[in-house]
Amino acid sequence: MVVNQADKPKEYWRWTEYNWFDPSRDWRKAKIISGGVDVGSVSTQAVIMLDGELYAYSNMRTGSDSPDSAIKAMKWAMENTGMKMEDLTYTVGTGYGRVNVPFANKTVTEIACHARGANYMYGSTVRTVLDMGGQDCKAIRCDEKGKVVSFLMNDKCAAGTGRGMEVFANLLAVSIEEVGEMSLQVEKEPPPVSSTCVVFAKTEATGLLRAGWPKERVLAAYCSAMAHRVVSLLERNGVERDFAITGGIAKNIGVVSRIEKELNLKALKPRYDTQIAGALGAALFAKALVEKGKG
């Protein structure tokens, strides 16, 4: 019997996984090779620093097995460098899977790591960091060294996070990397979707599509709802200049520009991949721990 099988659905949520290293530098000359691994609920990043300077990193999807994801990410960051795991002087694990990084010497929470990472990425003027991760969202205030002064995390659910955006990318058959740009292609900003729950918001969006809304408008309504939600989190914790956004959603111009508009404050322009902030902070802490003899 022949069954007509539908094509495997396209995975619109899939973002680019990649690795990078700086071929102009020789890791063998470094005194401290510090590693940072951020095993998040959605993505995993590994960062390698040579004496406190970024040398290599990888950014990939977290698998069902956290230890395995951590090892894969670090090995991938080392690809083509000739470096081996045992060459790492000291490694700090962070992220929701931080206790499952088998080769980490220590763990630090992603809150401290994102603040430290943002300080490196954006400079010492950063006082407010918004980390928009895969399944949670954090408003962090920090000092000129990147030390956390206060923080708040989303409490009730995962609305306003990367996972929610993935659901919308799939629903509307728009690549996750194009969602932000597309959401800005509206003449007039629609009211935000009213449900904060991802599942209910999806139901609401389905209704809007049925009512004849173009995809752009639905995405605008969702990006705007997400911006509202994180702005209220930010304001509860207090907002001070300069302001920076880390995590995957920082790459979504549709959300970022709406946050900026609501806060009436521009976010600093990223010079690095915003997803590596946590792992970068972890690698910087690893270096500090070695230097303080705590490593």
Added chain:
Amino acid sequence: MDIFREWYHDRHRYAREWKEKTGGKVIGYFCTYVPEELIYAAGMLPVRILGSHEPQDVTEPHIFGMYCPFCRDCLAQGLKGRYDYLDGIMIAQSCLHIRQAFTSWDIHVPREFSYFLPMPHHVQSPRAYPFLREELAAFKKALEDWTGKTITDQDLDRGIEIMNTNRRLMRQVYELRKREEVPVTGLEAMYMVLASQMTDKVEHNKGLGEILAELPNRKLERRTGDRLMILGSENDDTAFMNMVETVLGATFVIEDHCTGSRYFWNEVEWQEDRLAAIAARYVDRPPCPTKDWPKRRRLEWVLEMAREWGVQGAIVVQQKFCDPHEADIVAFQKALQERGIPTLFLEFDVTVPLGPFRIRVEAFLEMLRQEDLF
């Protein structure tokens, strides 16, 4: 200290055995403004009704959705028959949520005796003393009518003595928590107070006496580490306390909860009129936020404790939807922070999500400790 944990976990067996052994009556109560002195004077055992921290589906038709998880969890215990040995139930007026748990219990699982004691809200008024004194007289009469036995001054003195001894001994344990290396963890102290709310205090006092003989020389196999205070709504979330102290290595050195210091802090001071003396104790006790206005007396008290116990960070918790506590949180966090004590706010539910709470507390502790990382 293990005996307290056992009593807490075996609360129902304890009460049933007490009944068998003594033939006495057991009264379940809902709020710590209930004057246990009178219940002891009547020869009965007062036990505080607390939840079990399990998900349940029996209270939904009986209690509003926006009432706190604690009152819901308490009512669930009644509806599930876990307190079927109770001869009576009672409440002293505190908040609407717990009163609905009491009222619903009274309708659906009625006991032989049920009593609503209108504890005045305006405890900052001098009129609260005579008001409560008269209400205590009415309560005493209700107990006498129920048992057919008169409660004499001598009985009242016995009740006062049992309660005061218990308070004095627990205060002594708390004093030891001021030490640089504390001899009891916050979890152990929590079990101690919780157990006192559900066991015969004569026996609890005996246990306290034995423990106090050893405690000054007791060395824990752990360092005290960060000195934390925990404050807010009712809290018998032992899983949370345990996570912070064992996994994260900090210690709760003091708290402000009605399952802790607010419950036992002050004693009844002797007056010829025993009921007036008892009334004064409840009017003057560290207040529940339902009764803490127009002045915020609890705030002064919390700041004083934070100073005396050398607190480095405070975790402010609230049972979800507990409006009286919620109204205090901003003022409390601000005042603590102004005194150099960082705070972390957490909202408690029937079950606590340990993972998400762990990351918050861990990040909070890193904030206190982060010197090594820079």
